[in-house]
Amino acid sequence: MSRWTRPAARALYTRSADPEPRAAGNDAVVCILAPADMGGGGGGMGLSGKRMPVAAAIAAVVLPAVAQGSGFHLMTQNASGLGNAYAGHTAAAEDASTIYYNPAGLTRLPGRQASAALHAIRPSREFATGGASAAPAGLASPGGNGGDSGDLAAVPNAYFSWQFDPRWWMGVGISVPFGLKTEYEPGWFGRFQSRRSEVKTVDINPSVAVKLTEAVSLGFGVSYQKAEVRIERSVLLLLVPPAESFARIKADDGRFGWNAEAMFDLSPATRIGVSYRSSMEHTLTGTIAFSSVPGVGTAVNTVSAKLEFPDAFSWGIAHQLSPRWELLGDVTYTRWSRIKAVPLVTTSASAVAGAGAVLDTFNFQFKDSYRVGVGANWKWRDDFTVKLGVAYDRTPVVDAFRTVTLPDADRTLVAIGGKYRVSKQATLDFGYLHMFMKDVPINQSRGLGAVAGAQGNVIGRYEADVNIVSAQFTYRF
Template identity: 45%
Template structure:
């Protein structure tokens, strides 16, 4: 009974804090520990240095002490500064230049927590459980920004509970399997009507529409760890896609709310299949002081081609209120890391990575997700407090390619947003791990 209560508390804390700022391409969150941050998350499926291996490769639990736990948090700060070129609104029956502010910065600080516990049931069989947030995103603009008809706020939160088992087949091979219960919450808000200046001057404000929806669903993950030699480890890991059937409501607020079936509150649903991932990792001890790490990972973002928001009640039940045309492609990520053992107490970490965006082009780029290819540069340190415990600190700076957008939704009454985003991401992480 007490264990279930603790699980609920940890799960609630993860969901409350997590998943509001994407750092990897798309809206994936790699920050499932801080021990890997300094290495740009290279070697994640092979290194198995603490209990966070439950998320990255559960087979790695066989490399841990009889009982271990890790708890950490990563603070993520993305920046999305938009510069307009020739965005337009559609005031029926004419198109006019968009008016309004530049919105400032659509990004902000957010925390991504994680917690893991593993223990040996026998000398060959291990069990563990992890709490994490594998996906998340938040973009939020001022109410008067020029793209307000397309989006004012878009937020995705996930919370993942991951019980796992690992089995040591022999001294060279270990396998692992995990079950994932995942909760997803989504909020999307935009201006449902954008009035022309004469009407706005007459005191009529614009009308907002907001979707709130959530779902609980299941997935799985598996991994295998090869100890090719005393100095070489190779890891393969897979995390399944998770199909969410989000249920919630569409709510309108403003002078036109309820005046027609199109601006009347209703229940709503949306189906989203979060992508699967496959990772190949290697960890190579070069000497007593130096270790090299590498990662090649694939993410199946093409599972999200579009997201249809469908009304499920009221006069327009069964009709599509809006379709978010994402048209995502599958992506690749490559990362390299190095560790240098300064002395028995301190280890220095370094990393670099290249992360491909799932967004195909500027025409399909959404103001909700102004994503582009990014390059990671990272540093970190590990302090061995005593033989049983250690503290990891990490810092990452992500250079994001110049992001062009030319998203034309004028045919649907939401205007066209044309311009560029200047973006970057800063991540700070801390993690405490202990064996007992």
């Protein structure tokens, strides 16, 4: 048997001894696959070594986050609220989509209703200045700036509500609360940080509401949420000479959560709504595949990573100022600080890594965030209402931990929309929203230890904005 075959190999891992979170947000692990009888006094193998194993030195891949909206949350859970920039979303209760924002609002909907919406979301993110620095030992990362990493996404929602008793309602919603796709051009200089990343979630949320009094209603729901993550990035093979490979992560999980809400009519003209949605800790399981590994071809490990989606508390108000004008407002607080670090752990062995190895730890180091919004509805005609809204949404991302997969920033939302009553049973909602996002800096590095920065640094600024167009049809029967 050749001394370089798989049974004669072992995986060596080098980690930073620094216990503090690293500013780049990535405690990368360098995985060196060496022959079992390799000498050197346990000192491992440097880049200048003349003898290298066949399957050698692979810098590990991290599980990055993908984001839209603040953090990676999507506010677009209906189209009827988009024209108000979702101001007052916990108090509006216009249609069956209140199941997501505040199911206590179901008590304002007699009979049965069905609502379905579709959102076209087009984020634009461009790396504006700076570049990728040369790595140690002349390992450079040439290439372009990646182009526009945003991609058009179509996001649907659907809801159904039913009043089955004078005081009781029930309903179910299907929505996409988190997700985005980010994709850079193939040869960009940050390809060792990320080439493509995608997250998809589907949330099924049965709910119930009860009208305790004429002024107080309560709502409660249980959610089953399916999450899928897909990641692609280049990988540096620390051979002599260095070689470039590619890695793909595919992982998913399903988890249960819950939500509890209330709505209070302070007067015939004013109501407030409060909402709490629980966090969900997903244990994502799947595979990581390294392609073009010399002497091996493709190496596959099964992997696991725990990623907690945050809980959130919202408060909203709706006030009927006059027969034609309604004012709306809201405040939402999201506990993103639950997300600090996400280790990516192997659960099986391959030519690249053994089982139980921590390939990487991704440091989000998020902070809690908030959003505030105000809006207005103007009843232009009996069958048509004009909607306006503005909001400010604070990012949970700290500048020191911003990554190319999550170049998130504070944003201001400006929206306009309308509601057209097609008939007594049917209404059509539509709207347009633009996010003005703050330009933000990035200084992201990869690699630690003897090969610190071996994958280069991405240094510069991001410029971004988002455009959303939505439409919704609601039918009452």
